[in-house]
Amino acid sequence: DAGVTQSxxxxxxxxxxxxxxxxxxxxxxxSVSWYQQVLGQGPQFIFQYYEKEERGRxxxxxxxxxxQFPNYSSELNxxxxxxxxxxxxxxxxxxxxAGGATQYFGPGTRLLVL
Amino acid sequence: xESVGLHLPTLSVQEGDNSIINCAYSNSASDYFIWxxxxxxxxxxxxxxxxxxxxxxxxxxxxxxxxxxxxxLSLQIAATQPGDSAVxxxxxxxPNQGGKLIFGQGTxxxxxx
Numbered sequence: 001d002a003g004v005t006q007s008x009x010x011x012x013x014x015x016x017x018x019x020x021x022x023x024x025x026x027x028x029x030x031s032v033s034w035y036q037q038v039l040g041q042g043p044q045f046i047f048q049y050y051e052k053e054e055r056g057r058x059x060x061x062x063x064x065x066x067x068q069f070p071n072y073s074s075e076l077n078x079x080x081x082x083x084x085x086x087x088x089x090x091x092x093x094x095x096x097x098a099g100g101a102t103q104y105f106g107p108g109t110r111l112l113v114l
Numbered sequence: 115x116e117s118v119g120l121h122l123p124t125l126s127v128q129e130g131d132n133s134i135i136n137c138a139y140s141n142s143a144s145d146y147f148i149w150x151x152x153x154x155x156x157x158x159x160x161x162x163x164x165x166x167x168x169x170x171x172x173x174x175x176x177x178x179x180x181x182x183x184x185x186x187l188s189l190q191i192a193a194t195q196p197g198d199s200a201v202x203x204x205x206x207x208x209p210n211q212g213g214k215l216i217f218g219q220g221t222x223x224x225x226x227x
Contacts, residue, residue: 004157033214042203042217043158056214090157092215100146100165100207103215105157 002027004093004106012112013081021076021109025093031055032074033103034066035090043090049074050096078111086113126224133191135221137204142185146207148215149178149189153200161189161202191223199225 005024013019025032031050035043048056049068068074072093078085088110092103127133139147145166150158162173164180164187171178177190191198201222205215 031213035215040219042205042220043215045214045216048213056211058214094213100163101213102148102160102163103213104160105150107157 004091004104006089006091006106006109008109009107010110010112012114014114015081015083017081018077018079019081019111021078021089021091021111022073023076023091023093023106024073025091026095026104029093029095029104030072031094031096031101032068032072033092033094034074034076035092035105036060037088037090037108039087046076081113083113086111123219124222124224126226127194129194129196129225129227131194133189133194133198133223133225135189135191135202135204135223137187137189137218139185139187139204139206141206141208142182144206144208147178147180147187148205148207149176150203150205150217151198151200152203152220158203194223194225196225196227199223 007022033048034046037043045058046060047066052068063079066076088108090108091106094101094103148163149161151161152158162176162178164171164178169180175192180187201220203217203220205217
């Protein structure tokens with residue numbers, strides 16, 4: 001079975017541009033979460049979606065937005081990119097949103113903002 | 115507080131020895147903890163989890179111990195192999211916050227042949 005997939009794998013943008021990152025969860029999983037991982041640190045929670053609704057949001061500005069589609073895939077959008085947005089963006093899927101649902105991560109999209 | 119921290123940023127062990135990676139958490143209400151392994155250029159890989167109603171859980175070559183009294187958990191890797199070299203994160207799951215994971219900074223494990 002395929003795990004969590006993300007695209008693209010790498011991306012280079014300039015300040016002020018916007019970016020869209022994509023994620024496909026494990027088959028059968030209905031919840032997708034997004035995390036930002038800056039080099040040398042642990043991942044930071046951005047969003048969680050379940051059944052196409054936002055169920056949690058981390059401490060990120062409104063430039064960050066996301067959505068989940070009927071097939072449970074998801075997009076993360078970042079507008080007005082800043083240099084500090086350079087990071088590895090990780091998507092994780094789980095089969096439910098209830099407490100203790102294991103989250104499985106994809107390989108990430110590495111974003112570089114110049 | 116909202117933090118999950120690791121005691122040591124780096125750990126170097128000899129191949130074949132046992133490894134112990136420690137983690138402290140601050141929220142006594144947390145009820146689910148996960149250990150992830152992250153190799154360079156890859157996403158975190160699930161290793162093992164434990165719920166707060168347990169003190170110990172074993173997997174293949176790995177054991178997680180949870181001490182709720184001092185809010186501490188550890189990951190033990192038996193007979194460490196070069197393929198175990200990676201950064202290890204403990205993460206705390208808080209269902210009342212949408213199920214988000216709170217990660218620590220990570221411990222880099224280096225296995226010497």
